[in-house]
């Protein structure tokens with residue numbers, strides 16, 4: 001009688017930043033990898049458009065930075081404007097990147113080393129030995145380990161089916177706007193990157209940042225507004241006027257500017273969550289699917305790249321022995337590097353939220369708490 005083993009050692013569901021990097025990192029190991037994504041190409045998306053020095057260093061360690069460099073815009077100095085003062089900060093070497101182009105390039109680099117399947121994964125069955133996934137077209141694949149790298153915001157139904165749940169914190173939210181501008185006189189801007197900080201208690205705005213991306217200058221505005229806030233509609237309708245009101249003197253500093261491109265203002269709301277009940281046999285969850293990030297902290301890719309760094313070191317060891325039991329999987333979630341970057345990303349979000357609270361609200365909350373606890 002013929003017995004069949006699993007079709008692959010590892011199946012990665014999701015070929016975004018996390019999944020594509022992980023596939024690439026396993027290329028030199030004797031590991032058969034299947035990479036699955038519902039789209040052949042990553043669709044246009046506004047996110048993670050600035051690569052910080054520490055993130056670029058990790059990409060470099062993975063051997064993935066060099067191919068990116070010709071397409072990225074280097075930023076070594078950021079002009080800052082705070083409380084009427086302009087000063088500049090050295091930031092090492094950052095890059096303005098197009099997320100979509102970057103992910104598609106990472107995917108292209110990983111593809112020769114994996115079996116790539118286009119299709120939506122609609123079902124998973126996990127155990128401490130073999131895992132099975134089913135694609136929308138009915139195709140089934142099996143492996144010893146599943147990696148869920150499906151991005152975030154709303155919990156993926158596959159994680160939900162396995163009993164995982166998003167533990168959300170409603171107070172930690174973020175709403176980001178993105179659009180492109182150029183100088184009204186057609187001249188180039190006199191900065192590589194420009195950040196304008198407000199007192200966040202006034203308008204619950206974290207900051208606005210301008211940086212080069214391809215032929216344009218991109219504006220990212222990070223707020224803590226609720227998506228139904230009246231200010232959101234106004235910002236989408238007339239972003240230049242609204243910016244001028246919220247950021248006095250901005251256009252004197254950078255020069256009169258106009259919207260470019262499609263004149264579209266992209267909007268991205270997010271809220272803090274971390275996935276619970278993840279320590280299960282046979283499956284690991286990485287990237288935004290595991291924990292969300294406030295775009296204002298710029299820590300998303302640090303989390304993604306650390307997950308990839310840690311997991312790509314563990315997988316070859318796990319495959320050396322039979323089974324994919326919880327004690328193996330726990331090594332990932334409990335790894336000090338992973339825990340450090342996840343908690344840093346959350347702490348920075350909490351810091352932004354605390355800063356945006358008006359002192360009156362803080363004392364009101366404190367009074368309420370004291371009353372509830374029967375103190376004072």
Ligand SMILES: Cc1cc2nc3c(=O)[nH]c(=O)nc-3n(C[C@H](O)[C@H](O)[C@H](O)COP(=O)(O)OP(=O)(O)OC[C@H]3O[C@@H](n4cnc5c(N)ncnc54)[C@H](O)[C@@H]3O)c2cc1C
Nearest residue numbers: 014016017018038047048121150151287288295298300301
């Ligand atoms: C507005 C915004 C701005 C940001 N700015 C920054 C920044 O400046 N710096 C920074 O470090 N981070 C930033 N971040 C965070 C960063 O974008 C994320 O941390 C990162 O993109 C997450 O990558 P990922 O691989 O987890 O998800 P993704 O790159 O979204 O990949 C998920 C993939 O899974 C696939 N998929 C999903 N479900 C299925 C399924 N059932 N079957 C098959 N395939 C599936 C999708 O098609 C997709 O390709 C920002 C985020 C946002 C929202």
